[in-house]
Amino acid sequence: MHISFYIAAVVAVVATIMVITSYNMIHALLYLVVSFLAIAIVFFVLGAPFIAALEIIVYAGAIVVLIIFAIMMLNLRQESVEQERQWLTKEILIGPAVLAVILLGELVYIVSVSHVSTDVVKRVIDSKAVGMALYGPYVIGVELSGILLMAGIVGAYHLGRQRKKVVHRFLERSEE
Amino acid sequence: MKEIPVEAGLLLAGILFMLGLISVLVRRNIIYMLISVEIMLNAAGLAFIVAGARWAQPDGQVMFIFILTMAAAEVSVGLALILQIYHQLKTLDSDAANKMKG
Numbered sequence: 489m490h491i492s493f494y495i496a497a498v499v500a501v502v503a504t505i506m507v508i509t510s511y512n513m514i515h516a517l518l519y520l521v522v523s524f525l526a527i528a529i530v531f532f533v534l535g536a537p538f539i540a541a542l543e544i545i546v547y548a549g550a551i552v553v554l555i556i557f558a559i560m561m562l563n564l565r566q567e568s569v570e571q572e573r574q575w576l577t578k579e580i581l582i583g584p585a586v587l588a589v590i591l592l593g594e595l596v597y598i599v600s601v602s603h604v605s606t607d608v609v610k611r612v613i614d615s616k617a618v619g620m621a622l623y624g625p626y627v628i629g630v631e632l633s634g635i636l637l638m639a640g641i642v643g644a645y646h647l648g649r650q651r652k653k654v655v656h657r658f659l660e661r662s663e664e
Numbered sequence: 665m666k667e668i669p670v671e672a673g674l675l676l677a678g679i680l681f682m683l684g685l686i687s688v689l690v691r692r693n694i695i696y697m698l699i700s701v702e703i704m705l706n707a708a709g710l711a712f713i714v715a716g717a718r719w720a721q722p723d724g725q726v727m728f729i730f731i732l733t734m735a736a737a738e739v740s741v742g743l744a745l746i747l748q749i750y751h752q753l754k755t756l757d758s759d760a761a762n763k764m765k766g
Contacts, residue, residue, distance in 0.1 A: 490667065493668050497672070500676070501683070505683060507683075507687070508684075508691075508696075508700065508703075513696070516699065520699060520703070523703070527680075527706060527710060531713055533668070536724075538725065539713060539728050543706075546732050547735075551735065554743060555695065555743065562746075562750055568756070572693060575691070585686050588682045588685050591682070592679065592682045599671050599674055606669075607667035607668060608670050608714070613716070613720065613725060617722040618722045621725075621726050622726050622729065629726070629730055633730060636737050640736070640737030640738075640740050643740075643741045643744070644740040644741050647747075647748055648743075648748065650751070
């Protein structure tokens, strides 16, 4: 079982690298779906099958599809790919990449030096245990999540609304 | 059979977070920046899952569900903002939106 963890981890990392280096936005999103599916396999191997299902349904199924719909509404053409090719050049990429790799090296060093950790406990935590914890000690978090989703719905509606333009001979510039 | 060390899971989460961070620093297209934020949130959730599996407690999965909720709300508001910026400025360049003219 543990070999599938490493295979899925390699697939996830490679797919994420393809996401951040591709110029076509739709291709990037399809690679992102592959990355999310690989991470779902990682969750399954780690003993969280409920979270693996949620990862596929919500991340790969809802969020990516929402972004694809937004891209379709923007009606982008081939010029956007060329413009992305101009924006993302090697010399722009090299500075932040080196700094982030240095930070990752520090993280690896800290994790490898501290000898406190052991192996992952092989026990599947099913959805019943998650539900008991979610509606037991964490019920205030569920209520706050409801408030957050409500604010998200109202905010998305308010921001996404098209302003009705009032056309008048004299009053057209009065909005500014 | 050998078990999975917890360092491997944390390392995977760190690498994915680093890739998202590089992309959000490098890109100028705001849709790519939103995608990169999603990658980083997912990596943070992966770290929670690994920690929850290490101690065999459901708390990590509960925190992942909260992260999932926040990501869903964030992407909806972010896409509404991106559509509004595109209608106002006719571009996806994040540097074009640096004038606070309303």
